[in-house]
Amino acid sequence: MLTIYHVPRTRSERPVWVCYELGLDVEVKRIDFSKSYRDSPEWRGISPAGKVPALEDGDLTLFESGTMVEYILDQYGDGRLRPRSGTTERALYNQWCWFAEATLSRPLGLFRILRAGEGTLDDLIEDGEEKFHSALGAVEKALEGRNYLLGDDFLACDIMMAYTTILVERLLDDRYPNLRSYSARLKDREAYIRLADQRD
Ligand SMILES: N[C@@H](CCC(=O)N[C@@H](CS)C(=O)NCC(=O)O)C(=O)O
Incomplete structure (x- = not known):
């Protein structure tokens, strides 16, 4: 069910x-x-x-x-x-699904709270930080005993995740041993090194 x-x-x-x-x-x-x-x-x-x-x-x-x-x-x-998988329509369908959540919905909560006077900017910063660490904690837990998110195989979901977790690497303190070794493992990949070399 x-x-x-x-x-x-x-x-x-x-x-x-x-x-x-x-x-x-x-x-x-x-x-x-x-x-x-x-x-x-x-x-x-x-x-x-x-x-x-x-x-x-x-x-x-x-x-x-x-x-x-x-x-x-x-x-x-x-x-x-x-639309059927592999079609142009499907690519556009995926684009709008991701846009709806990742781009359109994301900032909504923030300005609604401020406009409604239900919190100050400081409250929002604190709340955002707490939520971010709560989400990081979920990733940390998912990586327990695993090299990658789903196990032994590196997959594109690791690229999606690691873009962010590597970006915030300096926030990965002692609470996040799995994430720290995950980042190190990913940064060792040939493709990542090639990518990082293009940053300057
Ligand atoms: N990207 C997640 C977002 C989930 C989400 O933020 N849900 C809201 C309710 S619409 C929530 O649980 N908010 C409580 C919180 O963030 O503390 C999804 O699409 O499921």
Whole structure:
């Protein structure tokens, strides 16, 4: 049974909407959106950065709403709601999916909080730093006992991740031994050295 952990008006609406469009049998579990629940070991065990949404399907647990959408379409979409893989349309589809989350949604929370007068700039900086370390902690945990994010094989998801983790390398203190060795391993790659040589 497909289960989506949901809070109305959050990004969990994306995968739930997709399930409804496809007419799937889905359990939509409402969860408590309080910070204390999102920080609890129970929720962090499902969503390691403490974010909403999360999805479970059998043994698989996912966080990241866009990934859930793609997973649901892969497993149950039967070709609906997405152009065929390998087509130009699919590249554009991917572009807009990533843009919607990574570029359009990202700054929204920040200026909404400031405009609504619900926090000062200092509060936002503090909150941003806390969230960043919380997310870094999730990566640190994912790397436990692994050379790369998914295990022994270097994959493009490591390039996506390491662009950021190498960029903030000076923040990787003693809390992040796995990330430190991950960065060192990645920076040893021939392709990375070639890239880094072009920086000056
Ligand atoms: N990129 C993530 C973002 C998840 C996210 O930021 N979710 C919000 C709700 S829409 C949340 O949990 N906010 C609480 C927080 O950031 O502390 C996704 O698409 O799932």
